[in-house]
Amino acid sequence: MNGPRQSRIPRAAARGDEPGKDWDDEFETFYRTWTKPLVAFLVVQGADAALAADLVQQAMITLYRRWPEVVSPRPWMFRTVSRDLVRAMSSVRESPTDEQGISPLLRPGQSGIEHWERRDDLMMQIRRLAPRQRQVMAWTMFEYTPTEIASELNLTPQAVRSILYQARNALIKAEAGQGEAADE
Incomplete structure (x- = not known):
């Protein structure tokens, strides 16, 4: 779902891209740029690191599937993960961790949220x-x-x-x- 002020024209059509174009490189850049900041965004809102990483990954999967039709991916992701966090915090669930008790995606030095942890x-x-x-x-x-x-x-x-x-x-x-x- 697009925001109230955003055009409902798919990004590909708005840019004039031909249908069937491979958007993997564009999505990969977005993924690498915004995954860690989105995890930090959820941690600031009260999520533990494992839950935040899980919610961001699930939203990224959904975004990848809808990549050509999402006009503004950054606001879409912030809105999606924020809403998903509200839903997740209203239910009880386990936090997946490795044998060290840390999510494999968020080991120290790898997470990008060290600033917030400090x-x-x-x-x-x-x-x-x-x-x-x-x-x-x-x-x-x-x-x-x-x-x-x-x-x-x-x-x-x-x-x-x-x-x-x-x-x-x-x-x-x-x-x-x-x-x-x-x-x-």
């Missing part, structure tokens, strides 16, 4: 936010504007700004509380 203090505070606040913060951290977020989450831009304001205030208060505790 920010344990920030991540801990974000995880304490209300689910909608976490969701809006994650979209914001990945450079989406309130208007774009509103479109993706079926909210008004004013509602997104309000949620973002509340989330930022909660993070500021949490940080101030930690600073006071450290001074004592």
Whole structure:
């Protein structure tokens, strides 16, 4: 499903590509560019690394099958994995791991989410936010504007700004509380 403001003309037709063209190289570039940032996007929203990797892989499979018809793959992926995370968090499931207890795709040094793992203090505070606040913060951290977020989450831009304001205030208060505790 395309976003409300996107053209419904398949990307291939919009570019003038002939039907049957091999889009594997284009998809591979997209896959290599966006897999790790999408995993980090879901981790920011509260997913564990294994669940995030699984959701991104499943969405990439779906995107590959629909590649010629998806007009804007980046927003499509962010929207898809975000919705899939909401569904997954409302159900119970096991996290697949290897014998070391780590998803094979996310061993240290390979995941691309080390930046977020090093920010344990920030991540801990974000995880304490209300689910909608976490969701809006994650979209914001990945450079989406309130208007774009509103479109993706079926909210008004004013509602997104309000949620973002509340989330930022909660993070500021949490940080101030930690600073006071450290001074004592």
